[in-house]
Amino acid sequence: MTRTLALDDLIAALPEGMVVTDPDICGGYRQDRALDPDAAIPLAVVRAESTDHVVAAVRWCAANRVAIVPRGAGTGLSGGSGGVNGAITISTERMRTIEIDPVMRVAVVQPGLLNAEVKAAAAQHGLWYPPDPSSFEICSIGGNAATNAGGLCCVKYGVTTDYVLGMQVVLADGRAVRLGGPRLKDSAGLSLTKLFVGSEGTLGIITEVTLRLLPPQPAASTVVGSFASVHDATEAVLAITDRIRPAMLEFMDSVAINAVEDHLKMGLDRSAGAMLVAQSDSPGAAAAEEIAVITAAFEANNATEVFATDDVAEGEAFTVARRMAIPAVEKLGSLLLEDVGVPLPTLPDLVDGIAAIAAGREVMISVIAHAGDGNTHPLIVFDPDDTDQAARAQLAFGEVMDLAIGLGGTITGEHGVGRLKKPWLPDQVGADVMDISRRIKDALDPDHLMNPGTMF
Amino acid sequence: MTRTLALDDLIAALPEGMVVTDPDICGGYRQDRALDPDAAIPLAVVRAESTDHVVAAVRWCAANRVAIVPRGAGTGLSGGSGGVNGAITISTERMRTIEIDPVMRVAVVQPGLLNAEVKAAAAQHGLWYPPDPSSFEICSIGGNAATNAGGLCCVKYGVTTDYVLGMQVVLADGRAVRLGGPRLKDSAGLSLTKLFVGSEGTLGIITEVTLRLLPPQPAASTVVGSFASVHDATEAVLAITDRIRPAMLEFMDSVAINAVEDHLKMGLDRSAGAMLVAQSDSPGAAAAEEIAVITAAFEANNATEVFATDDVAEGEAFTVARRMAIPAVEKLGSLLLEDVGVPLPTLPDLVDGIAAIAAGREVMISVIAHAGDGNTHPLIVFDPDDTDQAARAQLAFGEVMDLAIGLGGTITGEHGVGRLKKPWLPDQVGADVMDISRRIKDALDPDHLMNPGTMF
Incomplete structure (x- = not known):
């Protein structure tokens, strides 16, 4: 009852229809491409259209101690964007703007744009965004940044983190913060941009990324x-x-x-x-x-x-x-x-x-x-x-x-740990790295509201 | 008196002559190349020759609440490796081994090796380490990693962080931890390696780095x-x-x-x-x-x-x-x-x-x-x-x-914030980023022993 009343506050805080509680529609946000059988139907789904919407939703979640699952296009392969019982899924699928600065060779992109759409928009300016997950036609750039996605050309051109110069991220307390910016070189302060790349929604929700673009790839x-x-x-x-x-x-x-x-x-x-x-x-x-x-x-x-x-x-x-x-x-x-x-x-x-x-x-x-x-x-x-x-x-x-x-390898090269590989993460990285990671998690998300069950 | 007695413990914990208290020699560790007039003569200088030596020194500092200034070749240009009153300077200048794996195309390097020496060792295997600070003949690779150093070829080839695949770091409590490893792609857990690159000794002391090497640069x-x-x-x-x-x-x-x-x-x-x-x-x-x-x-x-x-x-x-x-x-x-x-x-x-x-x-x-x-x-x-x-x-x-x-720029592209630019950092990154950074600092170095006055 309290929960329902509180949900009314969330619904009232956002444009009409943005908060979805219809079980059929919410059911579509239960699993991602990993098809985790343990995924649950979200309590509600917020289909945000701006950073302000994400801020409003996260503030409500923080005030009501409701957990948050960030989700892009839902093509994750580790179960990291699947629904969690009692949690709100915040989907960025409708945040789809892109601005390209051909002089600076950067793209400022909202997270819901698909990787292929970023590539296409860059190509219109004679530029190239290299990272190319096999799913590039259906996966979103926000998810790419959240998992530090790779692809086929990475053997020569590197992975997503090598192209992320800055981002806007909404923290667990609802603050929207800008990290980095359109600068090839920037040693000012801790490398927070790179920390958030690959953090799989456990530290905040990426609502914008600034990407470095290259001159077009020569014919192969x-x-x-x-x-x-x-x-x-x-x-x-x-x-x-x-x-x-x-x-x-x-x-x-x-x-x-x-x-x-x-x-x-x-x-x-x-x-x-x-x-x-x-x-x-x-x-x-x-x-x-x-x-x-x-x-x-x-x-x-x-x-x-x-x-x-x-x-x-x-x-x-x-x-x-x-x-x-x-x-x-x-x-x-x-x-x-x-x-x-x-x-x-x-x-x-x-x-x-x-x-x-x-x-x-x-x-x-x-x-x-x-x-x-x-x-x-x-x-x-x-x-x-x-x-x-x-x-x-x-x-x-x-x-x-x-x-x-x-063999000295990794449990995940490009898909992320998600929920499905979480039990093996400590075996790879060891207790000390888990301890450092937990300390950072506790520092930025003390109530552990962000994407519970993923990675941690 | 207590301080002196405690220093005896440090001296006893390390090989003879490794802990230097001679004021003349310590005076040589007062400033770095920034020539900060406010730099102080260190209480003592530990010229470590191994990660174990760094661990022993940091443990002593942690137990005695003595601050630590990490220092490489002392060529820093922001005052970040200058001496602090009452603090121990831990110098990595004598940690100078390198192992190159030509099949994996990586170098595992101790922090005291100079950038030019890394380049030369790579060249012996027909490989290339691109980052090239102007001071490459006198600056150490540990300092390069700690400041996310740049150089001349970075416009095309990127900066230090783009080449650091892993590291060993000694945390403020004296634990030696391995982050990342010799893998081009690795999405397992938070991107701690990248967080430590550019952290200017405020989160720990880098005692080893694993660097990605490229095929040789074509003639220019x-x-x-x-x-x-x-x-x-x-x-x-x-x-x-x-x-x-x-x-x-x-x-x-x-x-x-x-x-x-x-x-x-x-x-x-x-x-x-x-x-x-x-x-x-x-x-x-x-x-x-x-x-x-x-x-x-x-x-x-x-x-x-x-x-x-x-x-x-x-x-x-x-x-x-x-x-x-x-x-x-x-x-x-x-x-x-x-x-x-x-x-x-x-x-x-x-x-x-x-x-x-x-x-x-x-x-x-x-x-x-x-x-x-x-x-x-x-x-x-x-x-x-x-x-x-x-x-x-x-x-x-x-x-x-x-x-x-x-102009939307940065106060430091490649030298780091150090002590000299610290007052301007909040103006560039804003209060929220300073808050996130401080939370991470508090989480990993709760007593603020690591490189006090630098960045924070």
Whole structure:
């Protein structure tokens, strides 16, 4: 009763219709793309259209000690934007403005704009926003900043944090604060901007980001290699990264190749054990040299087929195929989606270890990877109606993270910890780092209202 | 008496001779390169040789509530490593190991190694560590990380934080903690590594950094332009950065040109009002295109002389001239060294405003700049024996920072806040950011033992 009365205050504090309590609509905000079965229907959803709306909603939550789940496009893959029982979900999906300053080469963007829309707006000014999660057409820039998202070109061009110069963030007490700004160099004070990137909504809600833009990417040349074994492919990855820094170096195993070919029917080699897609975008003669290095590395590691093209559209078709891998494999069953990264020399060990886990738990694990930076996405496929198999898949999910940690790697290269990987975070970073992190959390969100259950 | 007895415990806890209390030697640790007249002789100096030594020293300080000044090579330009009355200075100058992993392309470096030594060690493996403060031959990598140091190539290659993948840090309570690691992508937990970069020793002492290395920089082509007026030169900067991203774009005014020419006698145009030194290191035909853009921008903005060369040694001579500017101008009197940065389109306004401040306060202000990223070093020259002029120089020092803040800029692009710029930090970042920063400081260093007076 008290709760209902208080919700009336929230509804009254915001424009009509902005606070949604309809259970059907709220149900649409229960899960994100991680499909966490433990996610709950939010108490209410605030579809904010401005920083002021977020401020008003957070102030109400702070006054009433109601927890807050920040949410962008809802494409998170770690369950970090799924609903929490009794919590308000604050969605930034309707905050979609962008302003580009072509002289300063920055974009000031509200969090609900999609990554692809940022890229498109930059391109209209002859500029480029590099980070490119595979989900770039459906994921929002706010979520990208909150998870420090990566993508395919990151092996050469870095991840989201490398492009965030500043932001506006609404803190747990409802204050809207500006951090950083449109300056390439700024050593004034603690690096708060970088602290908030990747904080997964646990310290505040990002309501605006200032992004650094680059001159347009040069046209890329592409080399595709098929390999009889996964081992040959991972050895080829090491042979390439030892010599050059490709603009892209992607890996798909046999399951992923076949799942994608089922959809695209583009003539991928269904008999291959693994496939690599590499690109060079270096200008002039440098591209040809890099393509030669890649081709030689493929051939030296027993590639069964090597195809090289300078045609951008032809190369993009293979990038599309790689991006299609997760949705394509998803058709084979329910997925537990990993995001483990390891130091590159141990990539073959990781891939071998995953195969052993799959055999031991009798589940299918398809591996796709941003191989050039050691970031892999083992996809654990299971039948949700087979309780025993589902339980074995869960065990494998943890074992893959344990394996990565044992190899000196990370449980998440680009998706974030969210709720699904939280139990493994202390194993990776250790008790002292957890203690420092908790101290910062306590300092900025003493009542732990911001995105409870994520990371902490 | 208690203090003396306690110091005995510190001396006993460390190898013989590591704790220095000799006033003459301690006097050498009073100031850093900022020559802060308010710096004090440390109570003692610990010249640590390992993380364990730092841990032992910090534990003693924590137990005895003695403040700590972390210090690298002592080349800081904001007074952040100068001595504090009653505090222990912990110097990392003797922690100088480096291990390079050429496959992972990372260097694991102790903080006392000089920037130039990191570059040289990387080069032995055919690799490159880009950040290049002008003082790279005398500044330490630990200080670089603590201040988020920049340099000349940062306009294209980014600053120190962009290369720090992980670190070991000793917290205020004496715990040694590892943050991050040798992984290009890692979204696991809060971005603590990036928080500690640029924290200027206020949160802990960096005892090891893991640095990302790049393939070697391609040979650079250089274009030098002389201009009758500063205004023409700054307009040329905008014309270049609007089109391309040079590998270097440096500015020197007439005072700096003449001071450098006094030393190097390399034939710089003493009559010029300003000089720009630009480089392109893009491979193949791209370099020629960029050099053409730069040359055209120089000519379109009334350059009185344009000199282009593909000869690396010839180009390096001009880079050396630019790096020589601060020590050369320093011969003209005492210096107050600014580090203000502004959004690029306002660079001409900044330069004009600085001239007005110099006229108003009747002091000489020479301007040199990493013009391509808007980061300038106005050098306020004064006679220390002229009390009135010294006071006017101090007023001008603050006015230049006020000017930069008014233009949406920063009081420090790459040197850090230290003790000298602390009063201006709240004006730039605002009360809320100071509050967040203080909360983090309180959370990690509740007794405020770490580098008191710096930043906070």
